[in-house]
Amino acid sequence: MTGLRMGVVGGSIAGCAMAIAGTRAGAEVTVYERSGGALQDRGLGVVVPPALHTRLVALGYLDASMPTAPVGTHVWLARPRGLRSTREIARQPSPVTPCNWGLLWQSLRANTGGTHHHRGRPVTSVGRTPAGGGLIRTADGEEGYDIVVGADGHRSLTRQSLAPGLEPTAAGYAVWRGTIPMSALTGHRRPLELLREAWVTLGFPGGHGIFYLIPAGAGADPGERLLAYAVYASPPARDGQRDPAPYVREIADEHFPDEWADIVARGAHASLVCHPVTDLHAPRAADPPFLLAGDAAGITRPHTASGAVKALEDALCLEEALRGSTSPQEALLRYEAERTPEGARLVELGRRLGAAQVERAPDWGAMGQNEVDGWFRAALAGTPSYLYEG
Ligand SMILES: Cc1cc2nc3c(=O)[nH]c(=O)nc-3n(C[C@H](O)[C@H](O)[C@H](O)COP(=O)(O)OP(=O)(O)OC[C@H]3O[C@@H](n4cnc5c(N)ncnc54)[C@H](O)[C@@H]3O)c2cc1C
Structure with a gap:
């Protein structure tokens, strides 16, 4: 042609x-x-499969110099029943390449x-x-x-x-998405170490939060990071909840382990948006x-x-x-x-992942590695997902 x-x-x-x-x-x-x-000012996190990232760089869609924050593991956390400590309930191999949305757009x-x-x-x-x-x-x-x-x-x-x-089609729940500066992790050695090697799902009744590090935005040092999050939950019952940050902090305060609630409470949230989940x-x-x-x-x-x-x-x-x-x-x-x-x-x-993790969220604190593996295998029902291949 x-x-x-x-x-x-x-x-x-x-x-x-x-x-x-x-x-x-x-x-x-x-x-x-x-x-x-x-458009580069959007500053949120997006995760892509490492093989796709490599292919896009090789073909010249993306610059090799675009900062990324690869990790190889997915860790599931929850609060043990009646306690406010953190318990690792499972971990699975899950190589992903987290990117900063704005830097990805700029590179394209x-x-x-x-x-x-x-x-x-x-x-x-x-x-x-x-x-x-x-x-x-x-x-x-x-x-x-x-x-x-x-x-x-x-x-x-x-x-x-x-x-x-x-x-x-509305799913009937919402996602709060934003970034938190790394200073919020000061004094929280274990979460920081974890986030350097893994992306994290933190389960709570009726929802969960996803946390992972992404490169900071344009003009920052390539090694500089932000903590990106997406918290899935039912929207607040009362009307007039205009600013999403206080609601994310409320959820964290009520349901997260103390150290994670403190991280969410401390950080000045940026790029914060709340979307109803639809498809x-x-x-x-x-x-x-x-x-x-x-x-x-x-x-x-x-x-x-x-x-x-x-x-x-x-x-x-x-x-x-x-x-x-x-x-x-x-x-x-x-x-x-x-x-x-x-x-x-x-x-x-x-739809299946949303049903399993939000609409019919499990009793996270009661699960261990075998339960998470079996429950999630059932949720995937054979459909491949680069996030959950492990
Ligand atoms: C909580 C959350 C987490 C996510 N995490 C990930 C992730 O980890 N990995 C991943 O792959 N994806 C993720 N996504 C999805 C991803 O962010 C979007 O799918 C992607 O950015 C969509 O890009 P797009 O270019 O199709 O649409 P958009 O970015 O919406 O772009 C559409 C563009 O079209 C322009 N436009 C619209 N109408 C007109 C018009 N009439 N004339 C001219 N221009 C017009 C708009 O101004 C806009 O710039 C996530 C989404 C959410 C909500």
């Missing part, structure tokens, strides 16, 4: 990764990003060389030409493309035009000339740690499909055949 033109709606993780894929396969790529601001963005970027340019609608091409419309007019990539996130306008009326799966990841990528194609409950992973794998799949096809239609149908079932698999996995 020569002279291929690809328009991308959204310039975040999925949008930049798709731009790299298109450019590497020889297309002329234009990205339209609604936000005029710097820096490798989109040759792409035309329009920042602060919201796409108002997408459409089809009579000849089967795609149209991207903005306040400045419309532009035609052979392929239109919807990388416009969980409220994707591109998805709406392919699957009108498709709405996310959604587009029935088709592509319908030529349109293609959906990242959260636009589907949202999985965050227990799978796979939204950004999926976006990056979407890009690798598109690059291969473009290289191995003789027309954009053929490439998009190949993409569709591979990515639609993968999205469905992840949504299903996220």
Whole structure:
């Protein structure tokens, strides 16, 4: 294929990764990003499989110099019944590569060389030409493309035009996500040692918290770290809970072992957001000339740690499909055949992990290694997850 033109709606993780894929396969790529601001300021943690990280560096999607904070183990903690101490209930091998969301975006963005970027340019609608091409419309007019990539996130306008009326399904609980400075770990030698080698699940009645170290943001020393967390629980019963930090501290104070409650209480939380947990799966990841990528194609409950992973794998799949096809239609149908079932698999996995760890959370404190291994094997029910391969 020569002279291929690809328009991308959204310039975040999925949008930049798709731009790299298109450019590497020889297309002329234009990205339209609604936000005029710097996306690198998001500063949250995301975890990716080490093999994917290595492959993305080898192919030039990511810079080898992008700081990461790899660990090889997953440790499960809980409070023993009636006590406020910490008990390690299980540990499993789980090699993961935690990244800082902002640094990941920056690295992808820096490798989109040759792409035309329009920042602060919201796409108002997408459409089809009579000849089967795609149209991207903005306040400045419309532009035609052979392929239109919807990388416009969980409220994707591109998805709406392919699957009108498709709405996310609410899980009925929420996640509080943020970062805490390392100074909060001062004097807590054991949690600090643990976090240097492992990512941690801390179970409590009706939910759990995930904790792991990530590289600090742009401008920091590559070895500098932040403590990233995601706490899953039911939303507070009372109305008017505007600031999420006090609620995370309340949960920690009520349910966490003392040392972990102290870490959460001490730190000045940053990048703090609270999301209702939802999921959604587009029935088709592509319908030529349109293609959906990242959260636009589907949202999985965050227990799978796979939204950004999926976006990056979407890009690798598109690059291969473009290289191995003789027309954009053929490439998009190949993409569709591979990515639609993968999205469905992840949504299903996220539901099972959420049911096991939040909706029907176990009596964590009563479990040991064998119980955790058996319970979690049953929750996975044979579905592979890079987090829980061990
Ligand atoms: C608690 C939690 C933990 C997570 N942990 C992990 C993890 O460990 N590993 C992992 O892989 N994933 C994780 N994720 C998921 C991951 O963060 C997201 O899946 C990923 O960032 C989505 O990227 P995206 O580019 O598809 O969407 P977004 O980042 O939402 O980007 C969409 C972009 O499109 C732009 N846009 C939207 N509409 C328009 C328009 N009309 N015109 C132009 N531009 C538009 C937006 O401005 C935005 O920049 C987690 C998510 C949560 C909530």
